[in-house]
Amino acid sequence: MTQAQGMVDGGGSATLRPDYMHRFRPTVAKPxxxxxxxSTLGNAKYQAEGxxxxxxxxxxxxxxxxxAEPGLERYKYVAxxxxxxxxxxxxxxxxxxxxxxxxxxxxQETFTNESIRCVAVVLAAYVY
Numbered sequence: 001m002t003q004a005q006g007m008v009d010g011g012g013s014a015t016l017r018p019d020y021m022h023r024f025r026p027t028v029a030k031p032x033x034x035x036x037x038x039s040t041l042g043n044a045k046y047q048a049e050g051x052x053x054x055x056x057x058x059x060x061x062x063x064x065x066x067x068a069e070p071g072l073e074r075y076k077y078v079a080x081x082x083x084x085x086x087x088x089x090x091x092x093x094x095x096x097x098x099x100x101x102x103x104x105x106x107x108q109e110t111f112t113n114e115s116i117r118c119v120a121v122v123l124a125a126y127v128y
Contacts, residue, residue, distance in 0.1 A: 042113070
């Protein structure tokens with residue numbers, strides 16, 4: 001059996017949905033994203049001129065780790081990482097785009113230190 005339930009089930013009909021064990025699980029992705037944010041931004045200071053490269057690098061790390069996660073290889077990921085200076089202001093972001101609610105999902109994680117506030121949103125779309 002492959003990840004997409006064998007692509008042809010026992011009755012000879014094709015199935016395109018991931019089986020239960022290969023569905024995107026936000027509970028698996030969230031700790032991965034959180035660890036990347038903590039390890040990359042733990043003691044970082046906000047410097048406007050370096051934030052584009054930093055947020056791009058974080059997004060790339062998140063996608064690399066999720067692609068390497070067993071059972072989640074058949075997903076395409078979009079990572080949106082926004083970094084703000086932490087001046088005590090509020091910030092909230094959300095992205096939602098679910099093409100197939102049985103297989104696609106979105107997950108969000110935030111990180112804050114004295115200088116930085118970061119919001120990472122990841123969209124996962126199953127590749128049929």
